[in-house]
Amino acid sequence: MGRNLLTIAFDADDTLWHNERFFKLTQQRFAELLADYADPRDLDARLLAAERRNIGHYGFGIKGFVLSMIETAIEVTQERVPASVISELILAGQEMLQHPIDLLPHAADTLDALASDHHIVLITKGDLLDQERKLAQSGLGEMFDAVEIVSDKNAATYSRIFSGTPGQARAALMVGNSVKSDVLPAIEAGAWGVWVPHDLAWDLEHATPPDTHGRYREIAHLGELPGLVSRIREQSTE
Incomplete structure (x- = not known):
């Protein structure tokens, strides 16, 4: 009844x-940081594949997203990603965790x-x-x-x-x-x-x-x- x-x-x-828009903005920042290493569309696909693989390990949320970005950055640069890029990705995740509701x-x-x-x-x-x-x-x-x-x-x-x-x-x-x-x-x-x-x-x-x-x-x-x-x-x- x-x-x-x-x-x-x-x-x-x-x-x-709102939530997903902050992920999209960070993903744009990710593409800019790795522009010398990968086409944005290819980078998006590889990041999505990493997120899919990692859900069972990290679960859902910002922390798993940041770890997937770092993993993808290591892959597309063939382990030559600058430490400054890793630092930027960690900072981006911290900013997401502090963003006002x-x-x-x-x-x-x-x-x-x-x-x-x-x-x-x-x-x-x-x-x-x-x-x-x-x-x-x-x-x-x-x-x-x-x-x-x-x-x-x-x-x-x-x-x-x-x-x-x-x-x-x-x-x-x-x-x-x-x-x-x-x-x-x-x-x-x-x-x-x-x-x-x-x-x-x-x-x-x-x-x-x-x-x-x-x-x-x-x-x-x-x-x-x-x-x-x-x-x-x-x-x-x-």
Whole structure:
């Protein structure tokens, strides 16, 4: 029953606040530093391959990104990368870790509108310290009934988290900017999945939206979420 929608879960990066644009800016800086050694398009492809290889070692987040840039720099220069370039990459990562939080439009208002009638959960993946820092600086922390910082997002992750929420997965809705991480595994776990696209997306997060699934919805921005939640709750059948 749609009116049994009790839990609303949110992704963090590029759903509640900007994130990927800082990675893109650093990647441009990376290309400039290695312009004498590699074409930017080839460099991007090799960096993406390194990130894909390294997820299992470093997880998601800035630290793994910096290590992948350093690894790629060593590869494309045939181990002749100047120490000054390595220093610049480390500095770039430190700057990313210190960057102020910039909320996306409607983030705070939407959380405030939904918090009184729903159990509100933050489900984000990445580096623990960095995600805790961003949440603290966002000013949104008190709006969440629970915060889950996980190493990855899959159906088992959502099943575990929603098993401890009111109504469990069948009464939960997950909203985020990644079809791959926020929508598909949440639906597989039995929840609703709501995609709110962001202008920038990491290549490793691309996936095809499940347009025909009964528990899939898409919204243009977070300001549309309260209305969508109301419509789902008013449905007598799925």
